[in-house]
Amino acid sequence: MRVFVSRRLPDAAIEPLRTHAEVAVHEDERNPVPRALLLREAARADGLLVLLTDRVDRELLDAAPTLRAVSVMAVGYDNVDVAACTARGIAVCNTPDVLTETTADLCWAILMACARRLYEGQRAIVEGRWAAWAPYFLAGQDVWGATLGIVGLGRIGTAVARRARGFGMRILYAARSGHAMAEAETGARRTELDALLAESDFVVLLAPLTPESRHLIGAAELARMKPTAVLVNAARGPLVDEEALVEALAARRIWGAALDVFEREPLPADHPLLALPNVVAVPHIGSASVATRTAMARLAAENLAAVLGGGRPRACVNPEVLGGTLGRAAPA
Numbered sequence: 172m173r174v175f176v177s178r179r180l181p182d183a184a185i186e187p188l189r190t191h192a193e194v195a196v197h198e199d200e201r202n203p204v205p206r207a208l209l210l211r212e213a214a215r216a217d218g219l220l221v222l223l224t225d226r227v228d229r230e231l232l233d234a235a236p237t238l239r240a241v242s243v244m245a246v247g248y249d250n251v252d253v254a255a256c257t258a259r260g261i262a263v264c265n266t267p268d269v270l271t272e273t274t275a276d277l278c279w280a281i282l283m284a285c286a287r288r289l290y291e292g293q294r295a296i297v298e299g300r301w302a303a304w305a306p307y308f309l310a311g312q313d314v315w316g317a318t319l320g321i322v323g324l325g326r327i328g329t330a331v332a333r334r335a336r337g338f339g340m341r342i343l344y345a346a347r348s349g350h351a352m353a354e355a356e357t358g359a360r361r362t363e364l365d366a367l368l369a370e371s372d373f374v375v376l377l378a379p380l381t382p383e384s385r386h387l388i389g390a391a392e393l394a395r396m397k398p399t400a401v402l403v404n405a406a407r408g409p410l411v412d413e414e415a416l417v418e419a420l421a422a423r424r425i426w427g428a429a430l431d432v433f434e435r436e437p438l439p440a441d442h443p444l445l446a447l448p449n450v451v452a453v454p455h456i457g458s459a460s461v462a463t464r465t466a467m468a469r470l471a472a473e474n475l476a477a478v479l480g481g482g483r484p485r486a487c488v489n490p491e492v493l494g495g496t497l498g499r500a501a502p503a
Protein backbone atom coordinates (compact mmCIF):
# COMPACT_ATOMS: atom_id res chain seq x y z
CA MET A 172 0.00 0.00 0.00
CA ARG A 173 1.08 3.57 -0.51
CA VAL A 174 0.42 6.66 1.54
CA PHE A 175 1.18 10.27 0.66
CA VAL A 176 1.75 12.82 3.44
CA SER A 177 1.31 16.32 2.05
CA ARG A 178 3.67 18.17 4.42
CA ARG A 179 6.78 17.37 6.42
CA LEU A 180 5.73 16.12 9.87
CA PRO A 181 7.79 14.68 12.71
CA ASP A 182 9.07 11.19 11.82
CA ALA A 183 7.90 9.81 15.14
CA ALA A 184 4.36 11.01 14.41
CA ILE A 185 4.03 9.31 11.04
CA GLU A 186 5.79 6.14 12.17
CA PRO A 187 2.50 4.17 12.67
CA LEU A 188 1.89 4.46 8.93
CA ARG A 189 5.08 2.66 8.00
CA THR A 190 3.80 -0.66 9.33
CA HIS A 191 0.99 -0.59 6.76
CA ALA A 192 2.34 1.25 3.78
CA GLU A 193 5.17 2.72 1.85
CA VAL A 194 5.10 6.38 2.93
CA ALA A 195 5.97 9.29 0.63
CA VAL A 196 6.24 12.71 2.25
CA HIS A 197 6.19 16.17 0.66
CA GLU A 198 9.33 17.32 2.45
CA ASP A 199 8.36 20.93 3.00
CA GLU A 200 7.06 22.19 6.34
CA ARG A 201 6.07 25.72 5.33
CA ASN A 202 4.54 25.48 1.88
CA PRO A 203 1.50 23.54 0.67
CA VAL A 204 2.12 20.76 -1.80
CA PRO A 205 1.62 21.98 -5.38
CA ARG A 206 -1.75 20.86 -6.69
CA ALA A 207 -0.26 18.94 -9.64
CA LEU A 208 1.97 16.93 -7.31
CA LEU A 209 -0.93 16.18 -4.95
CA LEU A 210 -2.99 14.91 -7.90
CA ARG A 211 -0.09 12.78 -9.13
CA GLU A 212 0.45 11.25 -5.71
CA ALA A 213 -3.27 10.73 -5.12
CA ALA A 214 -3.44 8.77 -8.37
CA ARG A 215 -1.42 5.94 -6.83
CA ALA A 216 -2.24 6.32 -3.14
CA ASP A 217 -4.30 4.11 -0.84
CA GLY A 218 -4.23 6.79 1.82
CA LEU A 219 -3.64 10.55 1.98
CA LEU A 220 -2.63 12.54 5.04
CA VAL A 221 -3.47 16.14 4.19
CA LEU A 222 -3.69 19.56 5.82
CA LEU A 223 -6.46 22.15 5.64
CA THR A 224 -4.54 23.84 2.83
CA ASP A 225 -5.10 20.85 0.51
CA ARG A 226 -8.35 20.55 -1.42
CA VAL A 227 -9.75 17.03 -1.68
CA ASP A 228 -12.47 17.46 -4.27
CA ARG A 229 -14.07 15.47 -7.07
CA GLU A 230 -11.23 16.24 -9.45
CA LEU A 231 -8.76 14.65 -7.03
CA LEU A 232 -11.03 11.73 -6.18
CA ASP A 233 -11.68 10.99 -9.85
CA ALA A 234 -7.92 10.74 -10.30
CA ALA A 235 -7.45 8.44 -7.29
CA PRO A 236 -8.91 4.99 -8.05
CA THR A 237 -7.18 3.15 -5.19
CA LEU A 238 -7.82 5.72 -2.45
CA ARG A 239 -9.41 4.29 0.71
CA ALA A 240 -8.83 6.98 3.32
CA VAL A 241 -8.22 10.71 3.64
CA SER A 242 -6.89 11.81 6.99
CA VAL A 243 -6.94 15.53 7.72
CA MET A 244 -4.61 17.02 10.32
CA ALA A 245 -7.32 19.40 11.56
CA VAL A 246 -10.64 19.23 13.28
CA GLY A 247 -12.35 21.18 10.47
CA TYR A 248 -12.67 19.34 7.17
CA ASP A 249 -14.43 21.77 4.88
CA ASN A 250 -11.53 21.32 2.43
CA VAL A 251 -12.71 17.76 1.83
CA ASP A 252 -15.77 16.82 -0.22
CA VAL A 253 -17.03 14.32 2.35
CA ALA A 254 -20.15 13.37 0.37
CA ALA A 255 -18.04 12.49 -2.65
CA CYS A 256 -15.67 10.46 -0.45
CA THR A 257 -18.57 8.62 1.16
CA ALA A 258 -20.06 7.81 -2.24
CA ARG A 259 -16.74 6.19 -3.18
CA GLY A 260 -16.37 4.35 0.15
CA ILE A 261 -13.42 6.52 1.20
CA ALA A 262 -13.08 7.18 4.93
CA VAL A 263 -12.47 10.77 6.04
CA CYS A 264 -10.72 11.23 9.39
CA ASN A 265 -9.94 14.36 11.40
CA THR A 266 -8.25 15.33 14.67
CA PRO A 267 -10.83 16.44 17.27
CA ASP A 268 -10.22 16.51 21.04
CA VAL A 269 -6.42 16.82 20.97
CA LEU A 270 -6.66 20.49 19.94
CA THR A 271 -9.68 21.58 21.97
CA GLU A 272 -7.99 23.26 24.94
CA THR A 273 -5.17 24.82 22.92
CA THR A 274 -7.65 26.37 20.51
CA ALA A 275 -9.82 27.64 23.36
CA ASP A 276 -6.72 29.31 24.83
CA LEU A 277 -6.10 31.09 21.53
CA CYS A 278 -9.70 32.32 21.40
CA TRP A 279 -9.17 33.91 24.76
CA ALA A 280 -5.79 35.32 23.80
CA ILE A 281 -7.19 37.21 20.80
CA LEU A 282 -10.42 38.16 22.57
CA MET A 283 -8.47 39.79 25.38
CA ALA A 284 -5.87 41.30 23.09
CA CYS A 285 -8.68 43.07 21.24
CA ALA A 286 -10.72 44.03 24.30
CA ARG A 287 -7.72 45.52 26.08
CA ARG A 288 -5.96 46.87 22.98
CA LEU A 289 -2.70 45.01 23.54
CA TYR A 290 -1.25 45.38 20.05
CA GLU A 291 -2.19 49.04 19.92
CA GLY A 292 -0.45 49.43 23.27
CA GLN A 293 2.77 47.80 22.10
CA ARG A 294 2.73 49.84 18.89
CA ALA A 295 2.23 53.03 20.91
CA ILE A 296 5.36 52.28 22.93
CA VAL A 297 7.47 51.22 19.94
CA GLU A 298 6.39 54.31 17.98
CA GLY A 299 7.17 56.67 20.88
CA ARG A 300 3.52 57.66 21.41
CA TRP A 301 3.42 56.80 25.13
CA ALA A 302 3.65 60.36 26.38
CA ALA A 303 2.25 59.95 29.88
CA TRP A 304 -0.32 58.00 31.85
CA ALA A 305 -3.65 59.42 30.75
CA PRO A 306 -7.17 58.60 31.94
CA TYR A 307 -8.49 57.25 28.64
CA PHE A 308 -5.24 56.32 26.89
CA LEU A 309 -5.90 52.88 25.32
CA ALA A 310 -9.03 52.40 27.42
CA GLY A 311 -10.73 49.21 26.21
CA GLN A 312 -13.70 47.03 27.08
CA ASP A 313 -14.08 44.99 30.24
CA VAL A 314 -14.00 41.25 29.87
CA TRP A 315 -14.92 40.36 33.44
CA GLY A 316 -18.64 40.35 34.08
CA ALA A 317 -19.45 40.81 30.37
CA THR A 318 -21.79 38.68 28.25
CA LEU A 319 -20.12 36.09 26.05
CA GLY A 320 -22.06 34.73 23.06
CA ILE A 321 -20.72 31.53 21.55
CA VAL A 322 -21.94 30.47 18.13
CA GLY A 323 -21.48 26.69 17.95
CA LEU A 324 -21.14 25.06 21.35
CA GLY A 325 -19.10 22.01 20.38
CA ARG A 326 -15.97 20.86 22.13
CA ILE A 327 -14.01 24.08 21.62
CA GLY A 328 -17.01 26.29 22.36
CA THR A 329 -17.54 24.44 25.62
CA ALA A 330 -13.86 24.84 26.53
CA VAL A 331 -14.16 28.58 25.83
CA ALA A 332 -17.29 28.74 28.02
CA ARG A 333 -15.53 26.92 30.85
CA ARG A 334 -12.81 29.56 30.88
CA ALA A 335 -15.44 32.34 30.87
CA ARG A 336 -16.66 31.27 34.28
CA GLY A 337 -13.38 32.47 35.74
CA PHE A 338 -14.18 35.93 34.41
CA GLY A 339 -17.64 35.91 35.98
CA MET A 340 -19.30 36.18 32.58
CA ARG A 341 -22.86 35.53 31.52
CA ILE A 342 -22.69 32.94 28.76
CA LEU A 343 -25.11 32.58 25.85
CA TYR A 344 -24.87 30.21 22.94
CA ALA A 345 -26.57 29.62 19.62
CA ALA A 346 -26.49 26.18 18.05
CA ARG A 347 -28.63 23.94 15.90
CA SER A 348 -29.36 21.70 18.89
CA GLY A 349 -29.22 22.06 22.66
CA HIS A 350 -26.18 20.93 24.65
CA ALA A 351 -27.55 19.99 28.07
CA MET A 352 -24.24 18.72 29.45
CA ALA A 353 -22.30 21.80 28.40
CA GLU A 354 -25.09 23.98 29.83
CA ALA A 355 -24.88 22.16 33.16
CA GLU A 356 -21.10 22.43 33.24
CA THR A 357 -20.71 26.06 32.17
CA GLY A 358 -24.03 27.74 32.91
CA ALA A 359 -24.38 28.66 29.22
CA ARG A 360 -27.93 29.44 28.09
CA ARG A 361 -29.20 28.76 24.57
CA THR A 362 -30.71 31.64 22.57
CA GLU A 363 -31.53 32.45 18.97
CA LEU A 364 -28.65 33.94 17.01
CA ASP A 365 -30.35 37.34 16.75
CA ALA A 366 -30.76 37.61 20.53
CA LEU A 367 -27.18 36.46 21.07
CA LEU A 368 -25.89 39.13 18.69
CA ALA A 369 -27.94 41.84 20.37
CA GLU A 370 -26.99 40.93 23.94
CA SER A 371 -23.37 39.80 23.75
CA ASP A 372 -20.32 41.92 24.46
CA PHE A 373 -18.16 39.26 22.81
CA VAL A 374 -19.46 37.12 19.96
CA VAL A 375 -17.22 34.10 19.43
CA LEU A 376 -17.65 32.03 16.26
CA LEU A 377 -16.82 28.36 16.64
CA ALA A 378 -19.19 26.71 14.19
CA PRO A 379 -18.04 24.49 11.36
CA LEU A 380 -18.02 25.89 7.83
CA THR A 381 -20.78 24.35 5.73
CA PRO A 382 -22.77 25.71 2.78
CA GLU A 383 -25.40 26.84 5.35
CA SER A 384 -22.96 28.64 7.66
CA ARG A 385 -21.13 30.54 4.91
CA HIS A 386 -21.49 34.29 5.62
CA LEU A 387 -23.47 33.51 8.77
CA ILE A 388 -22.31 36.93 9.91
CA GLY A 389 -22.98 39.61 7.31
CA ALA A 390 -24.05 43.25 7.34
CA ALA A 391 -27.46 42.51 8.92
CA GLU A 392 -25.95 40.44 11.74
CA LEU A 393 -23.20 42.98 12.41
CA ALA A 394 -25.88 45.68 12.61
CA ARG A 395 -27.56 43.74 15.43
CA MET A 396 -24.40 43.75 17.56
CA LYS A 397 -23.69 46.36 20.22
CA PRO A 398 -21.42 49.25 19.21
CA THR A 399 -19.17 48.19 22.08
CA ALA A 400 -19.04 44.52 21.04
CA VAL A 401 -16.12 42.47 19.74
CA LEU A 402 -16.44 39.74 17.10
CA VAL A 403 -14.06 36.82 17.52
CA ASN A 404 -13.58 34.27 14.73
CA ALA A 405 -11.43 31.23 15.44
CA ALA A 406 -13.35 28.78 13.23
CA ARG A 407 -13.26 29.45 9.49
CA GLY A 408 -12.98 32.77 7.66
CA PRO A 409 -15.96 32.36 5.33
CA LEU A 410 -18.35 32.31 8.30
CA VAL A 411 -18.01 36.09 8.10
CA ASP A 412 -18.65 38.38 5.15
CA GLU A 413 -15.32 40.16 5.43
CA GLU A 414 -16.31 43.11 3.27
CA ALA A 415 -19.26 43.80 5.57
CA LEU A 416 -16.97 43.39 8.57
CA VAL A 417 -14.48 45.94 7.27
CA GLU A 418 -17.35 48.41 6.77
CA ALA A 419 -18.79 47.81 10.23
CA LEU A 420 -15.39 48.21 11.87
CA ALA A 421 -14.43 51.29 9.89
CA ALA A 422 -17.77 52.93 10.73
CA ARG A 423 -17.38 51.84 14.38
CA ARG A 424 -20.70 50.04 14.23
CA ILE A 425 -18.96 47.36 16.29
CA TRP A 426 -16.03 47.99 18.58
CA GLY A 427 -13.49 45.49 17.33
CA ALA A 428 -12.69 42.13 15.76
CA ALA A 429 -10.28 39.42 16.82
CA LEU A 430 -9.56 37.09 13.95
CA ASP A 431 -7.55 33.90 13.58
CA VAL A 432 -9.10 32.95 10.23
CA PHE A 433 -9.92 34.77 7.00
CA GLU A 434 -11.90 34.33 3.82
CA ARG A 435 -8.67 34.11 1.90
CA GLU A 436 -5.61 32.62 3.58
CA PRO A 437 -2.89 33.72 3.75
CA LEU A 438 -4.41 37.17 4.32
CA PRO A 439 -2.63 39.61 1.98
CA ALA A 440 -0.54 42.13 3.91
CA ASP A 441 -2.40 45.01 2.23
CA HIS A 442 -5.86 43.74 3.21
CA PRO A 443 -8.11 46.57 4.48
CA LEU A 444 -8.71 44.71 7.76
CA LEU A 445 -5.06 45.24 8.67
CA ALA A 446 -5.33 49.00 8.32
CA LEU A 447 -7.94 49.18 11.07
CA PRO A 448 -6.73 49.87 14.60
CA ASN A 449 -9.58 47.89 16.18
CA VAL A 450 -8.58 44.58 14.58
CA VAL A 451 -6.42 41.88 16.11
CA ALA A 452 -5.34 39.47 13.39
CA VAL A 453 -3.25 36.32 13.75
CA PRO A 454 -2.40 33.77 11.03
CA HIS A 455 -4.65 30.74 11.71
CA ILE A 456 -2.75 29.57 14.79
CA GLY A 457 -5.62 28.32 16.96
CA SER A 458 -4.08 24.91 17.62
CA ALA A 459 -0.48 26.01 17.21
CA SER A 460 1.31 24.82 20.32
CA VAL A 461 4.20 22.43 19.78
CA ALA A 462 2.56 19.74 21.88
CA THR A 463 -0.83 20.03 20.22
CA ARG A 464 0.46 20.13 16.65
CA THR A 465 2.50 17.02 17.46
CA ALA A 466 -0.56 15.30 18.91
CA MET A 467 -2.57 16.26 15.80
CA ALA A 468 0.09 14.84 13.46
CA ARG A 469 0.21 11.62 15.46
CA LEU A 470 -3.59 11.27 15.54
CA ALA A 471 -3.88 11.96 11.80
CA ALA A 472 -1.32 9.23 11.12
CA GLU A 473 -2.92 6.80 13.57
CA ASN A 474 -6.36 7.38 12.02
CA LEU A 475 -5.00 6.64 8.57
CA ALA A 476 -3.07 3.59 9.76
CA ALA A 477 -6.20 2.27 11.46
CA VAL A 478 -8.33 2.51 8.31
CA LEU A 479 -5.66 0.97 6.08
CA GLY A 480 -5.07 -1.79 8.63
CA GLY A 481 -8.77 -2.64 8.71
CA GLY A 482 -9.24 -1.26 12.24
CA ARG A 483 -11.20 1.60 13.73
CA PRO A 484 -9.80 5.12 13.60
CA ARG A 485 -10.27 7.27 16.71
CA ALA A 486 -12.02 9.92 14.63
CA CYS A 487 -13.89 9.40 11.39
CA VAL A 488 -16.46 11.82 10.02
CA ASN A 489 -18.16 9.30 7.70
CA PRO A 490 -18.01 6.09 9.76
CA GLU A 491 -20.74 4.56 7.62
CA VAL A 492 -18.06 3.67 5.06
CA LEU A 493 -16.25 1.57 7.68
CA GLY A 494 -19.18 -0.67 8.47
CA GLY A 495 -19.68 -1.75 12.06
CA THR A 496 -20.99 0.45 14.82
CA LEU A 497 -18.50 3.31 15.07
CA GLY A 498 -20.42 6.40 16.14
CA ARG A 499 -20.49 9.56 14.03
CA ALA A 500 -17.95 12.09 15.28
CA ALA A 501 -19.46 15.11 17.04
CA PRO A 502 -18.78 18.63 15.73
CA ALA A 503 -15.69 20.47 16.96
Ligand code: GLV
Binds near residue numbers: 223245247270457458
Ligand atom coordinates in the same frame (compact mmCIF):
# COMPACT_ATOMS: atom_id res chain seq x y z
C1 GLV B 1 -7.85 24.22 12.32
O1 GLV B 1 -8.36 25.20 11.89
C2 GLV B 1 -8.53 22.98 12.49
O2 GLV B 1 -9.64 22.82 11.96
O3 GLV B 1 -7.97 22.08 13.14
